[in-house]
Amino acid sequence: MTTKTLAVALALTLAPTLGLAMGCNYDKHEQQAMSCAAGTTYDAGTNTCVATTG
Numbered sequence: 833m834t835t836k837t838l839a840v841a842l843a844l845t846l847a848p849t850l851g852l853a854m855g856c857n858y859d860k861h862e863q864q865a866m867s868c869a870a871g872t873t874y875d876a877g878t879n880t881c882v883a884t885t886g
Contacts, residue, residue: 868874868881875882 871884872881873884
């Protein structure tokens with residue numbers, strides 16, 4: 833086999849592997865919503881539920 837043929841065969845073999853290495857939704861960073869108990873709201877600064885006043 834020639835060098836070009838081997839290079840193409842290697843590239844075609846590795847292409848799916850390199851594509852999967854990036855993972856699914858690589859650029860999407862999804863956040864899951866947090867639910868708090870009744871009478872409380874989520875405070876993003878402390879990442880906790882705090883009592884609602886008023």
